[in-house]
Amino acid sequence: MKTLKVPEATIIRLSVYSRYLTEVDRKGIITISSGEIAEGVGVSPAQVRKDLAYFGEFGTRGVGYNVKDLRQHILKILGLSSDWSVTLVGLGNLGLALSSFKGFMERGFIITSIFDVDPSKVGNMIGNVKVMGVEQLEEVVQQNCTQIGIVAVPAPFAQEIVDRLVKAKVKAILNFSPVVLNVPPEIELRNVDLAVNLEVLTFNVCAQRY
Amino acid sequence: MKTLKVPEATIIRLSVYSRYLTEVDRKGIITISSGEIAEGVGVSPAQVRKDLAYFGEFGTRGVGYNVKDLRQHILKILGLSSDWSVTLVGLGNLGLALSSFKGFMERGFIITSIFDVDPSKVGNMIGNVKVMGVEQLEEVVQQNCTQIGIVAVPAPFAQEIVDRLVKAKVKAILNFSPVVLNVPPEIELRNVDLAVNLEVLTFNVCAQRY
DNA sequence: TTATGATAGTGCTATAATTAACATATCTAT
C-alpha cells in the first residue's frame, strides 16, 4: 500500500475496471486475474495491479481476485458506496439527455433537482423531479445537501451558474459548456468538451504528418 | 520543430487554446502572449509554448502571437481546415442532443447521416438530415465518404454498430456507450464515458483519505 | 544607432507514469 498521490488516469481506469467487473459478475464468474481484467478493458496486467496497489491488497497470490469483492472495493474507493445527490442545471437537448441517462442512476447518482430559465419548462416533470426556475437554485440545492452539480447551459451563462452552485455549497461540478470556468480551489471541477473529443480524433486521423 | 511523438494532452490543450483564441479574436485583439493564453485557459506559459513548439514557430520573440494566425495554425494542426462528414448512430436522448449540438457545426463537423433502429424514428427529419434505418448504414456511410462515426446506442448494440462502421470504412469513432470496444488498430477510437467523469469527481471529493 | 524591456523558443532538469522483472504466496496433483 503506497498511498498519497494517485494519478487521475488510475482513477479513470478503476472506474472502467469496476464496470467491467459488474459485467463479469453478472456472468456468474467468481474469480478473475489481473491479466483477464487487462484483456477485458485493454490495458496491461501490470497496470491493473499497479492501480490497485495504490489502495491495498485485494487479491490472492497464485489465484487472482474475487470478482464481487474487488468490485465492491473499487466502488468504495471511488466513493460510490452510498448515493450522491446531483442537481442538473440546464434542460436543453443535452440536459434532457443527461436527465434520463441510465448510467448515472446505476452508479448511485440521483438527480434530485433540475433547473432551467425557460418558463415553458419550469413546472414540468422529468421522471419524478419537477423542473424549477434557476432563481431557486441556491435555496433548493442547499436544502437537499446536493453535493454535485451538472452544468449543461449555454456557454455565456455557465460561469454565473457555477458561481451560484458554489454559493449553494456543492462540492463538485461537471461542466459541459465549452468555456474555462473559475472556481475556488476546494471545489472539484471537471469539463467534458464534446468537440475536443472529435478534434483529438481528427488530429490522429491526419497525423501521419507528425 | 521537434515533431513525431505529440502527447495527447497537448492535442487536447491545443483544442482549448484554439477555442480561447476564437473568443479573443472576437474581441478584436490582435496580439497575445503565451502568458495571456496560459492565464485564459489555466495552464502555465511554458506549457503553451512547449505545446506549440511541437509543430513549429508561430510567434515573434519579444512580441507574442498574432491571434488570427495562431488560431488558423492550430485549426490546421488539428485537421480542421476543412469540414468533416460525420454519421450519428442512435437517436435516443443522447443522440438527439448530439444531433443538434452547435459545437460540432462550429468546428466543421457536419452530420451527414443519422441512423436508428426504431421504425417510428426512421424517416423523420432532424434539421435537414433524414433518419435512416441502420440496415442502410454501410451503404450510405461509404457512399458519403463519411470519415467519423458517433456511436450513441445502448451498450449491448455498440460493438455491432462499431463493426459495421468499420466495414463502412470510417476512419474514426467517438463512442458514448459505456463498454470496451474492439476495433482494428488503424481506426481511431475515443470513448466518452459520462459516469466515469462523475466518478473522478466523487473520488476527489472523498479523497482526503488518500 | 544603440540600449532596454519583453517574450518566444529550447535544452536541461525534475517529476510522474508506465512497463518490466522478480520475489512471495497459494493451489493442485502426485
Place this chain on the structure above:
DNA sequence: ATAGATATGTTAATTATAGCACTATCATAA
C-alpha cells in the same frame, strides 16, 4: 509432503510529461 504452475504485490527501470531557466530575437524609444 513436495514440486510445479500460477498470479499477486512490489521494487526497479524505462519512458513520458511538465517545469524551469537560459538564450535569441524583436520592438521601442532615447
